Amino acid sequence: MLFPATNAGSLPKPEWLAEPNTLWAPWKSSGAELARAKRDATLLAVKIQEDAGIDILTEGEQARQHFVHGFLENVEGIDFAHRVEMGIRNDRYKAMVPQVVAPLRLKGRVHADEARTARAHTTRQLKFTLPGPMTLIDTVADRHYGDRVKMAFAFAELLNEEAKALQADGVDVIQFDEPAFNVYMAEVSDWGIKALERAAQGLTCATAVHICYGYGIKANIDWKNALGAEWRQYEQIFPAIAKSAIQQVAIECVNSRVPLDLLKLLDGKVVQAGVIDVANDTIETPESIVKTVEAVLKFVPKERIVLTTNCGMAPMRRDIAEAKLNALGAGAKLARQRLG
């Protein structure tokens, strides 16, 4: 199928599960009740996407509080009780982060429940997101390894373990989220890509990397405004990604200042093109989505284009996110009719 639609990963959580319209939202229940609420919300996320005409579904990241720390919660060697303030993404914002205090090891499965719940309730393709190694080490404080690269590879091994298990659960696409790639560009070709390949090693399902300019929160919008008229970060990292074993690259297209001719640097890769802006509440139209697809088509062959959202929708209002998903499904359908 041409132009299959997916989303970056996260969807807003229902208010009975967690505090709405916020990142790092506190849960509304605990224990067995929380586990049931997460399962119900996952089921709802699947249904909403199916109804919207999304082809490659996610579980909406309903069972994790944050896209990085959701993974860390099941990792041994991390002290969540004594968080410290750290500047992350090169000091773009301050966050209270847990500390790595001992060798890292998985306590067990991290995302089995939500992956299996989603798998049991849809016959469509399922994509599952995990944080990439570079983004992970940029979101925790190191009190043990004393070396960024060493810690990144330690995380990559754990990610690989969970990714293989997710594949066995029936996941069709594993996507690693690496917003840090747009910040530490020199390190990407130096070791970032290698760490990512380590995380994806041995997978036979499709593999993807999502590299965005962040959620639509104020710190990110301010940062984007400071990046100048053209955002050329991708230019520095795409050549290394093109040479890597990762098959798909998810990037921001709509309303970004990324010159789309940079996509030529991803020759051979599937491009998950962001056609939905997550930094505003204006609902895209199928027509506007087709226009974005046409712009991407100048540089990427049509059989290698997947439509997605620029980034996750976790902090958005639910009604807005649902309307945007509906637009995405309708836009993909129209693109198939017009450009197929």
Ligand code: ZN
């Ligand atoms: Zn993102």
